[in-house]
Amino acid sequence: MAKTANRAYSRYTREAVELLAVMIREARIERKLPAKELAERAGISRGLLQRIEKGDPNCSLGAVFEVAYLLGIRLFDSDERALASTLVMSKEKLSLLPKMARKPARGVDDDF
Amino acid sequence: MAKTANRAYSRYTREAVELLAVMIREARIERKLPAKELAERAGISRGLLQRIEKGDPNCSLGAVFEVAYLLGIRLFDSDERALASTLVMSKEKLSLLPKMARKPARGVDDDF
DNA sequence: TTTAAGTGCTCTATTTATAGATCATAATTT
DNA sequence: AAATTATGATCTATAAATAGAGCACTTAAA
Numbered sequence: 632m633a634k635t636a637n638r639a640y641s642r643y644t645r646e647a648v649e650l651l652a653v654m655i656r657e658a659r660i661e662r663k664l665p666a667k668e669l670a671e672r673a674g675i676s677r678g679l680l681q682r683i684e685k686g687d688p689n690c691s692l693g694a695v696f697e698v699a700y701l702l703g704i705r706l707f708d709s710d711e712r713a714l715a716s717t718l719v720m721s722k723e724k725l726s727l728l729p730k731m732a733r734k735p736a737r738g739v740d741d742d743f
Numbered sequence: 744m745a746k747t748a749n750r751a752y753s754r755y756t757r758e759a760v761e762l763l764a765v766m767i768r769e770a771r772i773e774r775k776l777p778a779k780e781l782a783e784r785a786g787i788s789r790g791l792l793q794r795i796e797k798g799d800p801n802c803s804l805g806a807v808f809e810v811a812y813l814l815g816i817r818l819f820d821s822d823e824r825a826l827a828s829t830l831v832m833s834k835e836k837l838s839l840l841p842k843m844a845r846k847p848a849r850g851v852d853d854d855f
Numbered sequence: 856t857t858t859a860a861g862t863g864c865t866c867t868a869t870t871t872a873t874a875g876a877t878c879a880t881a882a883t884t885t
Numbered sequence: 886a887a888a889t890t891a892t893g894a895t896c897t898a899t900a901a902a903t904a905g906a907g908c909a910c911t912t913a914a915a
Contacts, residue, residue: 674750791904803903
């Protein structure tokens with residue numbers, strides 16, 4: 632009852648994942664950092680780093696983000712302070728929204 | 744011999760993952776899209792979507808990116824055409840770099 | 856206020872990701 | 886050209902992720 636199997640990703644997703652992979656490999660090579668060493672710093676195996684740099688979408692988000700971070704790649708705010716406050720603001724905004732997503736019966740505002 | 748275990752993420756990574764999670768939940772609620780429906784569209788289970796919106800770093804990169812994409816969240820270029828060309832350029836740049844990361848013997852250019 | 860839908864949790868079976876080791880090959884340095 | 890390091894690939898055991906279902910509770914619509 633698991634059948635995770637072959638997922639169908641959108642083209643955007645596929646390219647975004649691959650771009651991130653290429654950016655990572657680029658940054659690593661530019662910094663002359665051997666895969667083995669980067670993997671150790673990130674707390675992952677060399678094999679996993681290899682998959683990440685290959686653009687495997689089945690790698691864990693945390694591992695990929697951590698590797699990117701160690702190489703100086705910032706997906707959101709470039710400094711931690713800014714990211715922290717952005718996060719706080721987003722949480723506040725979220726708290727103001729309704730807690731459930733319910734479609735108003737039928738008729739209007741539906742995304743066909 | 745797997746012992747994947749508890750990884751230690753940097754603060755930046757933790758916050759980046761959580762921010763993405765909040766952005767996703769925000770976008771979903773704003774669009775009045777029930778979790779069940781979004782999960783179906785993304786080809787994942789409702790349980791996984793729940794973990795994604797909770798900021799679990801152990802979710803697969805592809806699943807998270809796909810959900811974000813479906814909600815209109817673009818981590819890189821906003822339109823697919825731009826992303827595609829960015830990807831091509833990045834690949835070209837990568838092809839010009841040395842293929843291995845080797846540290847020049849000893850002495851200079853080391854990132855301590 | 857009633858009612859139905861959405862959500863959050865938990866549990867289990869199963870698939871899949873990951874670590875770790877090894878080996879052959881390729882790419883740099885010297 | 887020789888030496889050495891980095892990489893890519895493969896294999897195995899194990900841990901972890903995921904699907905799917907069920908259930909109580911909450912929320913918002915009517």
